Amino acid sequence: MKIKSSVFRNVVPLSASALLLLIVGCDISSSSTSDILSAADEADLQEALTELNATPDTSGSTETPAADTASSSTSSSTTSTPAAQAPTTAVAAVPVNGSESFFRGVRFRRSDPAAPNARVTKSLSNVSTSSRGVTFTMSDISDWPQTGPARGLYGVMMLAVFRNGAWEGGKFDHVRSNTTFRNFNNVGGYLPVQPVSGEPVRFWLTNYSGTEASNFVETTWP
Numbered sequence: 001m002k003i004k005s006s007v008f009r010n011v012v013p014l015s016a017s018a019l020l021l022l023i024v025g026c027d028i029s030s031s032s033t034s035d036i037l038s039a040a041d042e043a044d045l046q047e048a049l050t051e052l053n054a055t056p057d058t059s060g061s062t063e064t065p066a067a068d069t070a071s072s073s074t075s076s077s078t079t080s081t082p083a084a085q086a087p088t089t090a091v092a093a094v095p096v097n098g099s100e101s102f103f104r105g106v107r108f109r110r111s112d113p114a115a116p117n118a119r120v121t122k123s124l125s126n127v128s129t130s131s132r133g134v135t136f137t138m139s140d141i142s143d144w145p146q147t148g149p150a151r152g153l154y155g156v157m158m159l160a161v162f163r164n165g166a167w168e169g170g171k172f173d174h175v176r177s178n179t180t181f182r183n184f185n186n187v188g189g190y191l192p193v194q195p196v197s198g199e200p201v202r203f204w205l206t207n208y209s210g211t212e213a214s215n216f217v218e219t220t221w222p
Helices: 005-011 017-027 039-053 098-105
Strands: 118-121 124-129 131-138 156-164 164-176 181-183 199-208 212-214 216-222
Touching: 098 118, 098 164, 098 212, 118 131, 124 199, 124 216, 131 199, 164 181
Parallel strands: 118 212
Antiparallel strands: 124 131, 131 181, 156 164, 156 199, 199 212, 199 216
16 A cells, blocks of 8 residues: 555644554555655654654643632621620619609608609699699599598699709698699698799699609799
8 A cells, every 4th residue: 555645744634543543554564665655755654653652732731720719609698696795783763754853852841741752653734833822734643542631632732942952842732633723821831841932943743652743843933
């Protein structure tokens, strides 16, 4: 079998395995090689064999790409742990509003009743004073116990004046469920406190046990 140089040159670009098969198919080991191939063809063949045995070109090898950090990172959900609660320290009860705080600071001059710890459960409004007495509007106090000195009495009217850096006073009259006016006949005697004209005074209601009260209303003594 005679291999032409032009044919062989067309074979060289083939893959190494295809070229090997082609060469194996040709008897080039016999002494008659020179009869089959010309000197030029034999030189081409030798060059091809040298190229075949050379180190293969790996420049086109595929590299495994580095892992994509952004896409390969595993997202993990973190459950937030609430901050530790500070231990609760028991403290004394404190007033829930300004009136209750005020009650605690009053210097009560009468003890029937004194009500420093009364809770505000009723309302007092529309307070006005004159030389005759005090006019006011109060919420329904008929659910307070009738434990006064006479039938139909549900609580007392309180008065305090600001003296020497503190409020002092106490009960000066009784009230019924429909009372809207109290005179000042008991102020300065029965209640040993006598405000003078222009002094700040505060009025409020208290039940007989001293446990419940109205808010206070501040005005000036007539």
